[in-house]
Amino acid sequence: MKRRDLIKKIGFAAGTVALSNVAMASPVASDQKKRRVLKVAHITDVHIRPEYNAMARFKKCLEMIKKDKVDLILNGGDSIYAADYDNIKKDRVLELWSCWKKSVELVKDIPMYSVLGNHDMWWQGKGDELFGKPGVLKMLGLKNSYYSFDKNDWHFIMLDSNHPQTPGMLDEEQWNWFVQDVKSNADKAILIMSHYPLLSCTGIVDNKPDFIGPFKVSGSYNHLDIMKFIEVFNKNKNIKVCLSGHIHLLDKVWYNDVNFLCNGAVSGFWWEPGDDNKSSYKQTVPGYSIINLYNDGSFDDEYIKYEA
Numbered sequence: 373m374k375r376r377d378l379i380k381k382i383g384f385a386a387g388t389v390a391l392s393n394v395a396m397a398s399p400v401a402s403d404q405k406k407r408r409v410l411k412v413a414h415i416t417d418v419h420i421r422p423e424y425n426a427m428a429r430f431k432k433c434l435e436m437i438k439k440d441k442v443d444l445i446l447n448g449g450d451s452i453y454a455a456d457y458d459n460i461k462k463d464r465v466l467e468l469w470s471c472w473k474k475s476v477e478l479v480k481d482i483p484m485y486s487v488l489g490n491h492d493m494w495w496q497g498k499g500d501e502l503f504g505k506p507g508v509l510k511m512l513g514l515k516n517s518y519y520s521f522d523k524n525d526w527h528f529i530m531l532d533s534n535h536p537q538t539p540g541m542l543d544e545e546q547w548n549w550f551v552q553d554v555k556s557n558a559d560k561a562i563l564i565m566s567h568y569p570l571l572s573c574t575g576i577v578d579n580k581p582d583f584i585g586p587f588k589v590s591g592s593y594n595h596l597d598i599m600k601f602i603e604v605f606n607k608n609k610n611i612k613v614c615l616s617g618h619i620h621l622l623d624k625v626w627y628n629d630v631n632f633l634c635n636g637a638v639s640g641f642w643w644e645p646g647d648d649n650k651s652s653y654k655q656t657v658p659g660y661s662i663i664n665l666y667n668d669g670s671f672d673d674e675y676i677k678y679e680a
Contacts, residue, residue, distance in 0.1 A: 409524040410665040413437045416448030416617025417637030420471045424643040433678045434478045448617040449489025449567035469575035474524045486512045487530050489567045527560040533568035540568045540591020562611045570595045571625050572634040589663035597606045605630050620653040635661045
């Protein structure tokens with residue numbers, strides 16, 4: 373039996389249909405051949421907490437990521453367990469963030485880039501340094517809730533899906549920044565990460581087995597402003613991958629040459645006994661993704677189960 377199970381998902385880049393034309397042309401120089409330029413780990417929905425032996429289990433996940441020798445870690449939000457509930461006090465918020473910081477110390481030598489999840493914010497301590505988004509930014513060491521960066525000819529855009537009135541969309545200021553950021557990086561392949569999925573089929577399958585449609589898909593499952601995103605994607609074919617989490621279900625949507633990867637949760641069923649009497653949420657087991665990014669804008673990825 374293998375040490376871990378791999379569920380392999382192959383990424384398809386726009387333009388691969390042109391390979392036959394390349395083969396007929398003069399030989400490609402060796403330094404122009406397809407090569408991996410980045411190896412990325414995507415973790416999401418860790419929901420770290422002191423209960424259910426969650427810290428030790430998360431550290432097992434991080435140990436495996438270390439062995440994968442990744443160049444960076446993308447953290448898709450909901451890093452801690454439910455700071456947003458009405459009954460949560462500051463002591464509990466501090467306890468949860470302490471669990472997070474002690475755990476990720478294990479990968480302190482690997483750059484980590486995070487976005488905010490809906491459960492990360494503490495809304496009961498107005499005026500406190502840990503209140504709301506500023507409190508999460510402080511705990512994660514971020515300057516802003518949305519930002520971008522470059523790495524090895526790839527451009528990464530980290531979005532904040534937590535709209536104050538309608539979760540699952542960007543406010544006007546962030547949207548204008550996003551459009552300009554895309555325009556300014558037309559020469560690079562782009563990967564976008566959000567907490568809420570931009571586009572996903574999980575809004576259909578995350579129902580009871582006997583449910584009969586029609587299906588109503590909320591902003592939790594698909595960004596409410598997805599049509600605006602699609603218009604931007606149509607005009608910018610260098611956008612290749614959109615990562616997300618939030619649903620704790622694993623799916624992949626390929627639409628108009630863009631790959632939308634909604635990955636499963638590190639915490640599975642929030643670390644509790646799940647639908648398989650272990651820790652699965654529906655059919656998705658706890659895991660993380662390894663994503664290989666290439667110099668031609670293509671990618672491939674694997675969803676890795678870290679618990680036997």
